[in-house]
Amino acid sequence: MAEQIQVTRSLFDEVMVPNYAPAKMIPVKGEGSRVWDQDGREYVDFAGGIAVSSLGHCHPAMVSALTEQAGKLWHLSNVLTNEPALRLASKLVQQTFAEKVFFANSGAEANEAAFKLARRWALEVHGEHKHEIISFSKSFHGRTFFTVTVGGQASYSDGFGPKPGAVLHAEFNNLDSVKAFISERTCAVVLEPIQGEGGIIPATQEFLDGVRALCDQHQALLVMDEVQTGVGRTGSLYAYMNYQVQPDILTTAKSLGGGFPIGAMLTTTEIAKYLKVGTHGTTYGGNPLACAVAEAVIDTINTPEVLQGVLAKEQLFRQRLAAINEQYQVFSEVRGKGMLLGAVLNDKYQGRARDFFLAAADHGLMALVAGVNVVRFAPSLVITEQDIQDGMDRFEKAVAQVVNAA
Numbered sequence: 525m526a527e528q529i530q531v532t533r534s535l536f537d538e539v540m541v542p543n544y545a546p547a548k549m550i551p552v553k554g555e556g557s558r559v560w561d562q563d564g565r566e567y568v569d570f571a572g573g574i575a576v577s578s579l580g581h582c583h584p585a586m587v588s589a590l591t592e593q594a595g596k597l598w599h600l601s602n603v604l605t606n607e608p609a610l611r612l613a614s615k616l617v618q619q620t621f622a623e624k625v626f627f628a629n630s631g632a633e634a635n636e637a638a639f640k641l642a643r644r645w646a647l648e649v650h651g652e653h654k655h656e657i658i659s660f661s662k663s664f665h666g667r668t669f670f671t672v673t674v675g676g677q678a679s680y681s682d683g684f685g686p687k688p689g690a691v692l693h694a695e696f697n698n699l700d701s702v703k704a705f706i707s708e709r710t711c712a713v714v715l716e717p718i719q720g721e722g723g724i725i726p727a728t729q730e731f732l733d734g735v736r737a738l739c740d741q742h743q744a745l746l747v748m749d750e751v752q753t754g755v756g757r758t759g760s761l762y763a764y765m766n767y768q769v770q771p772d773i774l775t776t777a778k779s780l781g782g783g784f785p786i787g788a789m790l791t792t793t794e795i796a797k798y799l800k801v802g803t804h805g806t807t808y809g810g811n812p813l814a815c816a817v818a819e820a821v822i823d824t825i826n827t828p829e830v831l832q833g834v835l836a837k838e839q840l841f842r843q844r845l846a847a848i849n850e851q852y853q854v855f856s857e858v859r860g861k862g863m864l865l866g867a868v869l870n871d872k873y874q875g876r877a878r879d880f881f882l883a884a885a886d887h888g889l890m891a892l893v894a895g896v897n898v899v900r901f902a903p904s905l906v907i908t909e910q911d912i913q914d915g916m917d918r919f920e921k922a923v924a925q926v927v928n929a930a
């Protein structure tokens with residue numbers, strides 16, 4: 525008989541590579557926006573597995589899509605195609621600017637594909653000189669070596685030897701800084717419509733309009749990383765729709781699988797054609813289980829009720845945060861859109877987002893940080909009003925704890 529392993533948090537330190545520092549408790553069950561740990565303690569989930577659990581935990585539509593597919597077919601590789609992948613790709617094409625889809629397994633891999641495609645397109649259409657990628661300080665695009673180098677925090681890419689070259693970092697929401705870099709050598713400008721990890725910083729309309737115009741002027745592709753903002757999180761299926769600024773390539777992951785790993789790169793036929801047979805690939809991309817779940821996620825989220833509900837829930841979050849702030853004066857502003865919100869700490873609490881996050885956990889609330897000055901909320905898009913109210917009651921206690929300890 526297989527050995528029964530006693531699972532405790534200290535086992536993590538014994539058997540896991542130490543690149544993460546998870547919380548002390550170990551969750552064992554989730555339902556909707558509630559989670560329970562090994563001791564039966566219950567938490568309200570405002571973290572959503574970092575903007576992933578778009579339908580909460582164990583949503584019936586996802587459970588049924590997964591279990592139905594699990595009894596049919598699990599894996600083929602891309603030597604063969606499969607029905608769930610083609611259904612999901614068709615829906616993404618129908619609902620967005622895109623005409624072609626490439627499936628991957630994570631946000632980083634979707635971005636890796638996007639950056640490689642932009643480079644290949646530029647090489648073939650314009651020549652070798654056109655290879656520079658402009659991205660932005662504080663941006664985050666994943667942890668593969670190319671994507672982390674394109675990301676705007678050098679501390680994440682330093683210390684691994686020579687980096688992929690020809691990557692320039694401009695300042696987000698500063699069009700002049702893009703103008704200073706963009707030239708005939710630029711193959712792509714890469715941005716998040718709302719910078720997530722960087723601190724929930726929405727692009728201004730003027731900035732996105734300006735970047736689109738600069739890309740057109742210099743024949744560069746506009747790549748939007750919607751890994752964190754996509755699949756209804758901002759009240760539209762994709763955040764570019766809020767701005768009415770169309771990208772040439774879009775990446776999506778996180779909420780797309782609602783907890784099952786999947787990523788995708790979307791683009792036009794004209795650009796897609798440069799990823800010819802053999803240029804790029806991944807064994808698991810378009811896996812039937814992942815695609816069956818993602819199809820259920822898209823079908824459930826892409827309805828007027830759910831998308832409008834996201835904006836109504838945002839209002840409730842904002843009201844509760846404003847009331848907490850009136851009493852305790854901890855935030856300078858609440859940024860973001862829909863179910864991707866950041867409460868920005870004021871001067872008095874600079875650098876202390878983690879204290880609020882830890883206090884929230886003490887009171888039974890799972891929240892997130894985005895940098896050291898922003899408490900981030902990225903819950904399920906279908907979180908109930910009761911769960912929001914209960915979570916905010918707990919957050920209020922957490923804020924009181926931090927303020928009173930100061």
Ligand SMILES: Cc1ncc(COP(=O)(O)O)c(C=O)c1O
Pocket residue numbers: 574630631632633635664665666667716720721749750751752777778
């Ligand atoms: C905007 C953005 N892009 C890419 C990624 C990387 O996604 P993954 O962790 O699935 O590789 C993230 C993850 O936080 C993200 O927020």
